[in-house]
Amino acid sequence: MTDDERKSLKQKTLAELEALQERISALEFSVGQIPPDSEMDSATRRESLDYKRRCEAEMRAAIARIPRLEATVKRIDAPDYGICVDCAKPIAMERLTESPDEFFCEECALD
Ligand SMILES: [Zn+2]
DSSP states (O other), X not given: XXXXXXXXXXXXXXXXXXXXXXXXXXXXXXXHTSOOGGGSOHHHHHHHHHHHHHHHHHHHHHHHHHHHHHHHHHHTTSTTTTBOTTTOOBOOHHHHHHOTTOOSOHHHHHO
8 A cells, every 4th residue: 555545545534534523413403403392293293203213323323433433544554554354465445445444355354
C-alpha cells in the first residue's frame, strides 16, 4: 500500500465517521419532532411508531459502527493495517477502498 492510498483510506474513514455522526443527529432530531401520542389519531400513531422504530434501528446501527471506524482511523497508520488478520496476506486495495474497516481478505471472509 502506498502512502497516498493510506492517506486516502484514512480520509474516507474520517468522512464516513462524520457522515454517520451527522446522520445520528438528524435521526435524533426527527424522532424528537414526533408529536405526543395524544395529538394523533390511531392510524397516525401507528405510522409514527413505525417510523420511530426505523429511525431508532438505523441510529443503533450507526452508533455501533462508530467505534469500529474510530479504531480503523487509529489503525490505518500502523504497518499491519491492510493485512488480513487471519492469513496475513495483504487485503486487496479495492476491498479496502470499499470498506476501510475490513479485517479479512476476501478468501478468509468467506470461510
Ligand atoms: Zn486472509
